[in-house]
Amino acid sequence: MGPGDAELLTLKAMRVLRAAPVVAYPAPLKGSGLARQIVESVLSDGLYRIEIAMRMRFNLDRTSAQTAYDRGAAAIATHLAAGRDVAVLCEGDPLFFGSFAYILARLGDRFPVEIVPGVNSIAACSAVLQQPFALLNDRVVIIPASRPAAEIEDALVKAESTAILKVGRHWDKVVRVLDRLDLRRQAWHIERASQTGQQVRSLATVEATVERSSTYFSMILVYRRGERWLR
Numbered sequence: 108m109g110p111g112d113a114e115l116l117t118l119k120a121m122r123v124l125r126a127a128p129v130v131a132y133p134a135p136l137k138g139s140g141l142a143r144q145i146v147e148s149v150l151s152d153g154l155y156r157i158e159i160a161m162r163m164r165f166n167l168d169r170t171s172a173q174t175a176y177d178r179g180a181a182a183i184a185t186h187l188a189a190g191r192d193v194a195v196l197c198e199g200d201p202l203f204f205g206s207f208a209y210i211l212a213r214l215g216d217r218f219p220v221e222i223v224p225g226v227n228s229i230a231a232c233s234a235v236l237q238q239p240f241a242l243l244n245d246r247v248v249i250i251p252a253s254r255p256a257a258e259i260e261d262a263l264v265k266a267e268s269t270a271i272l273k274v275g276r277h278w279d280k281v282v283r284v285l286d287r288l289d290l291r292r293q294a295w296h297i298e299r300a301s302q303t304g305q306q307v308r309s310l311a312t313v314e315a316t317v318e319r320s321s322t323y324f325s326m327i328l329v330y331r332r333g334e335r336w337l338r
């Protein structure tokens with residue numbers, strides 16, 4: 108469904124979504140979840156659709172999520188077996204850290220599946236920053252902030268561009284690594300790219316010593332390429 112702005116839905120995603128009599132999506136215990144919110148304007152067309160909200164706790168314990176995907180897959184399978192197409196919503200690109208992978212693993216060998224690629228969050232954040240994530244023979248690394256500090260440091264040292272995803276409560280650890288490598292002036296924190304509440308901050312101006320966290324829907328992009336390749 109892309110990173111948030113409904114205008115970043117592809118034409119194909121819109122067509123598939125409008126035609127599907129059943130829509131399934133991951134959701135928190137209360138409320139609708141980001142993927143469903145992104146397509147609110149598309150699904151407000153007055154047509155009746157069956158909705159399957161796969162409700163789960165978004166935390167480190169995967170039990171709740173796995174149970175929700177088991178139940179969701181079973182409900183989806185019932186509709187597919189009855190001849191009703193199901194559109195499964197996923198924020199960003201479905202196979203880039205995407206929740207759709209869990210449904211694909213459960214149903215992919217039993218039913219025909221069409222996967223519609225989406226605009227992923229790195230593309231969205233690069234566009235907001237107006238900085239190329241990769242050029243020519245750049246090495247790029249994508250790493251979740253939950254990985255150990257030593258691994259993040261290793262990634263930063265080896266790559267021209269690094270995307271540190273899922274910043275959330277790992278904010279402080281990442282800022283310390285950037286300080287150790289003196290990379291704060293080359294790092295930007297992007298929250299909710301393309302969504303209401305989008306924020307971009309240079310890490311150079313952020314107070315490092317204050318222990319804090321960031322929203323889950325944020326990433327830090329770090330560039331060591333400088334002006335190389337550009338002129």
Ligand SMILES: C[S@@+](CC[C@H](N)C(=O)[O-])C[C@H]1O[C@@H](n2cnc3c(N)ncnc32)[C@H](O)[C@@H]1O
Pocket residue numbers: 110111197198199200201202203204205206226227228229231232271272273274297298299300301302323324325326
């Ligand atoms: C589970 S992954 C989902 C990735 C998604 N499938 C994609 O294609 O980008 C969630 C992480 O992606 C990043 N992310 C997703 N959407 C974002 C956005 N709109 N702005 C900034 N970061 C985002 C954040 O780092 C977040 O913690």
